Amino acid sequence: MVVTMLSDATGVPEPVLRLLLSILTAYPVALFYHIAFLRPMKTKWAPFIRNLYVVVTGLSISYFFNGSDIKHSLITTIVTWFICYFGDLIGNRELACAVSFIFNFSYLLVGYYVTSTDEYDVDWTMPHCVLCLRMIGFSMDFMDGAKFLKSSAPEKKTIDNKKIDPPVTQANLKAPKQPISFEKNVQLPTLPPLIETIGYAYFFGSFMIGPQFSFHLYRKLITMSLYADVNNIPAGSYKCALKSFFIGALYLGIQQIGVAYFPMSYLLTKEYNAEPLFVRLVSMWFAGKFAFTKYLGIWTLAEGSCILSGISFNGYDDNGNPEWNGLANVDMMKFEFSTSLNQIVGAFNTNTNLWTKIYIFKRLIFLGNKNLSSIGALLFLALWHGLHPGYYFCFFLEFVDIETEKRCVKRLEPYTKQLYDPMNKSNSIMILRRLHKVACWFGQTCGLHYAMVSFELLKWNRVIPAYNSVYWIGHIVVFSLLLADIILPRKRVKKIEDKNNTKLALNEKTKVISDYVNGTKIKEQ
Structure with missing residues (x-):
């Protein structure tokens, strides 16, 4: 009552x-x-x-x-x-x-x-x-x-x-x-x-x-x-729990304001279809963004009670301070500023993703192929979420997006890794590095928010009209990139025959640059 x-x-x-x-x-x-x-x-x-x-x-x-x-x-x-x-x-x-x-x-x-x-x-x-x-x-x-x-x-x-x-x-x-x-x-x-x-x-x-x-x-x-x-x-649990409470409440408040301006249902209206294509794409981006904000808020809010109970104790940091983030289900900063979908996997719904990796992905090792294991894990997750076709559409697109991203990163690595060489400290390199990170962040969010549309709309009779309104641009881009990587020839790497150069190259490869580009660890060559 x-x-x-x-x-x-x-x-x-x-x-x-x-x-x-x-x-x-x-x-x-x-x-x-x-x-x-x-x-x-x-x-x-x-x-x-x-x-x-x-x-x-x-x-x-x-x-x-x-x-x-x-x-x-x-x-x-x-x-x-x-x-x-x-x-x-x-x-x-x-x-x-x-x-x-x-x-x-x-x-x-x-x-x-x-x-x-x-x-x-x-x-x-x-x-x-x-x-x-x-x-x-x-x-x-x-x-x-x-x-x-x-x-x-x-x-x-x-x-x-x-x-x-x-x-x-x-x-x-x-x-x-x-x-x-x-x-x-x-x-x-x-x-x-x-x-x-x-x-x-x-x-x-x-x-x-x-x-x-x-x-x-x-x-x-x-x-x-x-x-x-x-x-x-160890001390600090009260403070950390209170922090989780306020951050979770803040995200939920932002989400309520955001969906008032960019509701997912707006993508199905005649008014939306009458807008210019650019405006439609912007509206879809924000609708997907605020759909994610809902989950960030509710998971962070729930984390606070776990911290209070004491089960989230995660040992001590390098300075000997107790940490209470042991059961955090989302890494806010990493999620908001990720430059790749691969990073998102480790920052969003963390413990469920870890559960899937341990109990599903690794148990499918008998398939003898990582891609098949990934497909099996994603199919399991789609079924676990429900019977609506939008879930399967979303997880299939997620698999293709991540596979395409992985291929693109590998193909572009010879051109981008020099941007992250710590020896390169010129202003032009620093500017290019920032621009590259912004471009990667923008591409990642576009793919992520675009896929979220089908996850939220659930039914075919709503998913298809929403994507029709933007001419399936997200699908066209990602499948075109995937096809291009398959068709285009790869740059051949010359073998270093000189023993001294070989030894030097091997020594330098052991130095790992602690910066990540698109979720890939870059090694100094």
């Missing part, structure tokens, strides 16, 4: 309002967890108590958003656990993993089919798509855990009277960090208790819209093994 009244008063659709309130409710829940449970507890039941709090609060928030539809997430979580249990019982975890994958993915797709409308649906399938990946990853980790039973496990420290993994310390973080959402050793040698699996599925800071992370990380949180000194939790 209260939510309905607020919806009527604000004009925000009730499902969207419930989503925002659910994400915001996670903040006080996370704050209480930080105060009451993010400390040592002198009882062997400490991990159970922490997990129980997560279960109760997570289920409560889920019921507020889903109502009686909470049954869908409960069914899939419990059934997945029993699939793994019986798979272990018969000694065939591979079969259990396969059944779990089919069950979870099929359940989600049937849910899409039953609930789908012509618009982007904010209903129980939204958090369920997050749960789908979480349960598939859980069963795969359990399958991989069988390998550890055949070898001796490393020694583990005990906190709260329970064996846990070695903590993160300043000393062991001098090496390059692994993403904490899916570290190297996330396998599950033994099946976790059902109650812990439910806590993992309904973790209050992430079950609605992400971020994705492994059960291994969740267990490190409830056992306090995430910290080197449990009596001295």
Whole structure:
């Protein structure tokens, strides 16, 4: 009743309002967890108590958003656990993993089919798509855990009277960090208790819209093994959480203003088609831009509660300062100023992309071809998003865009890498370098925002008219570049026969310039 009244008063659709309130409710829940449970507890039941709090609060928030539809997430979580249990019982975890994958993915797709409308649906399938990946990853980790039973496990420290993994310390973080959402050793040698699996599925800071992370990380949180000194939790989480809150709210506010001027629906109007081509292209660029802004805002807003809970602790930086960006789902600066689509992959929906790389892309190694593995991963992501044809259109174009970009970068590298030679510090080179970066940024955003149109419009009867209005210019450009790269001959590189020159060239190749052009690391020649 209260939510309905607020919806009527604000004009925000009730499902969207419930989503925002659910994400915001996670903040006080996370704050209480930080105060009451993010400390040592002198009882062997400490991990159970922490997990129980997560279960109760997570289920409560889920019921507020889903109502009686909470049954869908409960069914899939419990059934997945029993699939793994019986798979272990018969000694065939591979079969259990396969059944779990089919069950979870099929359940989600049937849910899409039953609930789908012509618009982007904010209903129980939204958090369920997050749960789908979480349960598939859980069963795969359990399958991989069988390998550890055949070898001796490393020694583990005990906190709260329970064996846990070695903590993160300043000393062991001098090496390059692994993403904490899916570290190297996330396998599950033994099946976790059902109650812990439910806590993992309904973790209050992430079950609605992400971020994705492994059960291994969740267990490190409830056992306090995430910290080197449990009596001295690193400072800064409150400040970082508040920062995430305000940046997320700012982005959502900008998005609301932006879509008022450049709504995606405007691309389907007669007024839009009556505009000059240049104006239509500009309007499409901004419509795509503000469509992305929505995701940047909501993910950053959700990140704040993860930071407050303590699960986002990412060790220390080079100066010994604690970092709380371990589960950041978007790198704002990198996303906004990326000069390539390849960089965007690492800056947008980071943890889902990492999940796809680990659990789908790498598992398709049997195909023997990276392009086939990429197509398989993108097809999986398109299906995971829903049944609307716009998703498949978008992901197919994404694959072609990235492949074309990769080819163009390689072909133009002999001409562009001298711009990034640190020895070249002349004003003309600096100006050309900046112009090149601006050109790359503009090309990347044009391709990205253009593809986003089909992702947002969803249906063929809307996608096709929108692209017709700009004469499919984005498709023509990218396929023309791809075809040109295939047809045009490549410049031959002369072999250096002189031994001294060869040795010198090899030595110089080891010097890596720490600048990136179009996502490609440039080496000094």
